[in-house]
Amino acid sequence: xxxxxxxxxxxxxxxxxxxxxxxxxxxxxxxxxxxxxxxxxxxxxxxxxxxxxxxxxxxxxxxxxxxxxxxxxxxxxxxxxxxxxxxxxxxxxxxxxxxxxxxxxxxxxxxxxxxxxxxxxxxxxxxxxxxxxxxxxxxxxxxxxxxxxxxxxxxxxxxxxxxxxxxxxxxxxxxxxxxxxxxxxxxxxxxxxxxxxxxxxxxxxxxxxxxxxxxxxxxxxxxxx
Ligand code: 5GP
Numbered sequence: 001x002x003x004x005x006x007x008x009x010x011x012x013x014x015x016x017x018x019x020x021x022x023x024x025x026x027x028x029x030x031x032x033x034x035x036x037x038x039x040x041x042x043x044x045x046x047x048x049x050x051x052x053x054x055x056x057x058x059x060x061x062x063x064x065x066x067x068x069x070x071x072x073x074x075x076x077x078x079x080x081x082x083x084x085x086x087x088x089x090x091x092x093x094x095x096x097x098x099x100x101x102x103x104x105x106x107x108x109x110x111x112x113x114x115x116x117x118x119x120x121x122x123x124x125x126x127x128x129x130x131x132x133x134x135x136x137x138x139x140x141x142x143x144x145x146x147x148x149x150x151x152x153x154x155x156x157x158x159x160x161x162x163x164x165x166x167x168x169x170x171x172x173x174x175x176x177x178x179x180x181x182x183x184x185x186x187x188x189x190x191x192x193x194x195x196x197x198x199x200x201x202x203x204x205x206x207x208x209x210x211x212x213x214x215x216x217x218x219x220x221x222x223x224x225x
Contacts, residue, residue, distance in 0.1 A: 008034070008101040009189065010092070010118055012111045013182075015126035016156040018137035020172045024126055025105055027179045032186075036095050037103045041067065041076075044083035057088075075106070075113035080155070085110070101186070108162045115165070122189050123166040124182060129173040131156070 015021035029035055042056045043064045052058050059067070064084040067073060076086030087104055095102045104114065114121050128134045134156065138149050163169055168185050172178040189195075 008096050008099050009186075010096070010114065010121040011101060011103045011186065012114060012121055012123045013103055013105050013126060014108055014111050014123070014159070014166070015172075016128055016134065016159055017152040018134045018141075019126045019128040020137075020175065020178070021105060021126040023175060024170075024172060024178050024182060025103055027175065028103070028182060028186075031179070031183065032101075034099070034101055035103060036100045037105060038087055038091050038095065040085055040087055040104075040106065041073075042083060042085045044080065044085075074117065075110040077107060077109040077113075079107045079109070080151070087114070108159050108165070112165060120194065122168075122185070124168045124170060124185060125163050125166040126178065126182075127160075127163075127169060127171050129171055 013021050013025055025037055029037060039053065040056055041059055041064060043059055043061045046052065046056075046058050050056070061084065064076075064086065067086070068076060072089055073086040074089050074092055076084060079085045085107065087106060087110065092102055092104070104110070106114070111123055115123060128137065131153070134153070135149075138144060138152065144152070170178050170181045170185075
């Protein structure tokens with residue numbers, strides 16, 4: 001009776017450093033077969049353990065700039081240490097047309113660019129429970145210099161100021177709770193009336209409907225065959 005839009009949803013997941021948004025996204029992908037994450041392009045160095053084409057498509061600054069000239073990005077931004085990060089138009093279009101719901105794990109600047117292009121995008125911000133917990137998580141990783149940690153903190157504070165531009169905020173204290181909250185958001189968004197393309201009535205329902213809009217219906221018995 002209710003026909004919803006065929007194309008999938010665009011979902012942006014952003015978050016402060018060490019909020020665990022990557023882990024939340026991986027859990028969501030395991031639980032929902034209709035979700036896909038779009039692989040971004042970046043000009044930053046590949047880290048140990050990262051796989052080209054899976055974590056990111058790793059390109060040089062020059063290659064990234066050529067892609068900008070060729071209008072190949074839905075959005076792009078210089079996110080950290082002057083390095084480019086961007087969402088490929090081709091990749092997202094392909095997934096949406098298959099009816100997949102597409103997660104973009106991108107920063108606040110990129111989120112705003114996408115929101116302008118597609119106002120129906122669902123914007124979710126994942127937060128760590130506190131900044132002292134962030135400090136603990138960064139130190140536990142033990143991979144970064146003091147300068148890099150300070151840089152991450154500055155970015156995190158700037159991003160927290162932008163939270164009002166998002167639709168939802170989820171605090172990732174206990175992973176399972178955070179994942180359940182994001183799942184609940186996605187389920188309720190699917191039921192949103194804005195997603196309805198058409199409401200059609202079947203024969204029997206048409207008959208009842210006609211009786212109900214008929215001025216004299218009170219005087220007539222409703223006969224359902
Ligand atoms: P990392 O270098 O730690 O993988 O990512 C740094 C930041 O870049 C994260 O906040 C991540 O959300 C953001 N990011 C990753 N891909 C994209 C993208 O395609 N566009 C934008 N604007 N930000 C991105």
